[in-house]
Amino acid sequence: MHVVHVASEVFPYSRSGGLGDVLGALPAEQARAGAEVTVVSPWYATLSGTVPEVWRGELSELPRDVSEVRVAEERRDGVRYVFIGLAPFDRPGLYHEDDVYRFSMFGRAVLPVLARLGLRPTILHGHDWQAALVVALASLAQLRTVFTIHNLQYQGKWNMHEGRAWTALPHHAYGIDGLEYYGEVNLMKGGLNFAHQVTTVSPTYAQEITTLQYGEGLEGLLTRLSIEGRLSGIINGLDQERWNPRTDPDIPAFSDLKGKQAATTALRQEFGLDEAPILATVSRLAEQKGMDILIEALPELVKDWNVVVLGGGDPLLTAALVGWAQHPRVAFAQGMNEPLSHRIYAGAHAFAMPSRFEPCGLSQMIAMRYGTLPVVRETGGLVDTVPHDVGFHFREAAPSALASACDAALNTPPADWARRTEQAMSLDFSWSGPAQQYLKLYGRTTGH
Structure with a gap:
């Protein structure tokens, strides 16, 4: 099984919070369990010169002004990390006000870059709204997909006119069963609608987001996914090496x-x-x-x-x-x-x-x-x-x-x-259990 994770950040290359931590640990644990694992993320300006460039060229799938793409690659802990460099990401910091545009360009680049590298996933696993367009495109291309909600509050919404131009999906994808949300484009909603399976990062949160209090306006859709058996919760793990009081170099190490x-x-x-x-x-x-x-x-x-x-x-x-x-x-x-x-x-x-x-x-x-x-x-x-x-x-x-x-x-x-x-x-908060749960979900989703 070849698992391709797509996310806006991955520790230690880029990180603003828990999403980066998850992508820094889950793929390596899945690789240890025997899967072939690739992680795809933007090549932020801070990564320049730290990861070897492997390909540079133009992608016809992107608008002409952002069609030049640089791809960097590194292997560590049994995982292949692929970084896609685009002009909108050549600035300090990870996130900006025009992120719907930036991650639309990134999303449109992912599948063509994988094809140029000769990589075809058994399953594509997208994380949060920044990867939702990739999930939609992969599903439309007959790839099997999983989409994980790390925080439903952030959804990637923009006006329909510019949003359609940026995302460049088929006409039918902009209906109420696609990305349309009260006259706007909503990337998170698109990921939810097109993914074959949707997960959240805990079982209780999976239940909570089907309610008005926690559903952030998408509780109706999430309730339907739950009824259809397409919504589940898998608790995150913890990097056992990075967070270990017995070996932690930043403290007086202890075990009792x-x-x-x-x-x-x-x-x-x-x-x-x-x-x-x-x-x-x-x-x-x-x-x-x-x-x-x-x-x-x-x-x-x-x-x-x-x-x-x-x-x-x-x-x-x-x-x-x-x-x-x-x-x-x-x-x-x-x-x-x-x-x-x-x-x-x-x-x-x-x-x-x-x-x-x-x-x-x-x-x-x-x-x-x-x-x-x-x-x-x-x-x-x-x-x-x-x-x-x-x-x-x-x-x-x-x-x-x-x-x-x-x-x-x-x-x-x-x-x-x-x-x-x-x-x-x-208590055991290792990634081994969650990694196996994801692999089983992939198996059910792909029939492997």
């Missing part, structure tokens, strides 16, 4: 509770914290992640906790945390800093995730692997990954609910806390 104390002491010293327990979060600063809920809960939390936050994003949330960082029990590090994130995961006692919705979430898995107990809102992948006898759950997306759950954590007897911590560190 006693060893974890050294990481906690180091984190206290780094941020000048007192002896109160440490509640931490590493997150995008966004309302989806409930960071406004955490900030509003700080007056209660700082009575009993030190609070450490690492993240960047919303300017208003950032400004609020900058202000709170003047408090002796609040530490805020702005932006993303991977070595620091390792130190925070390892040194904190508890980890807050008050998400309004969470398709899967990796932070809670990382926290548990490092013996840090999650305090999570009951939604999406947080339900599927945090056992009630390990972490602390709350239902309402409100500061008082988060504070109450943190109180429950604070009042947990030491013996029970130790048991929870040891159990957390023993």
Whole structure:
């Protein structure tokens, strides 16, 4: 079986969040399981000179002003990585305001580039709206396809006139059973309609998105896919080498509770914290992640906790945390800093995730692997990954609910806390199980 993954980012070449992490780990695990695996992603400006170029030419399938294509390729961990370079991607950063145009051009280039390289997939697996056009084109070309929703909130919508010109699909593809969404082009909807199977990154999120609350306007279509047996959820895994407290070079390595104390002491010293327990979060600063809920809960939390936050994003949330960082029990590090994130995961006692919705979430898995107990809102992948006898759950997306759950954590007897911590560190979040589930889904989809 030849699996071709198409995604807008893949760690360690490009990454803005969990999508890059998934593409950095799942393909390698599938290769270890015996599949032939190729990953196709844009050749961003930051990759220039780091990956060998293997082909350069023009593609007649693209508009003349972007028809020149450069292709780079590298093999690692048994996976073939193919990067497609186009003029719209020759700029700093991964994402921009004209991304519907940029990823339409990328989507139209993928199948012709695969053909030039002599690659024909058994199955094409597209990830999120940036790969949705590739899924539609592959399905129309009689290839079998799987489309994974990593976050339904982002859909790739644009006006119909320009969207049709950019995507260049057959006329029938722009109807209500294709890309049309209230008079606009919606790439996510196109991926959902044309894919042979649709997955999300957790079983609970697969159920939630069929409801009005979480369906982002596509709940009717998703309900139909669920009824037809075309929608399912497969929980993400965690890179066991990258996130391993026993071998992590960024922390005082540990394998038990006693060893974890050294990481906690180091984190206290780094941020000048007192002896109160440490509640931490590493997150995008966004309302989806409930960071406004955490900030509003700080007056209660700082009575009993030190609070450490690492993240960047919303300017208003950032400004609020900058202000709170003047408090002796609040530490805020702005932006993303991977070595620091390792130190925070390892040194904190508890980890807050008050998400309004969470398709899967990796932070809670990382926290548990490092013996840090999650305090999570009951939604999406947080339900599927945090056992009630390990972490602390709350239902309402409100500061008082988060504070109450943190109180429950604070009042947990030491013996029970130790048991929870040891159990957390023993949980299996490896990619081997999810990789096998995807391979079985591919088999059912292709008849192999």
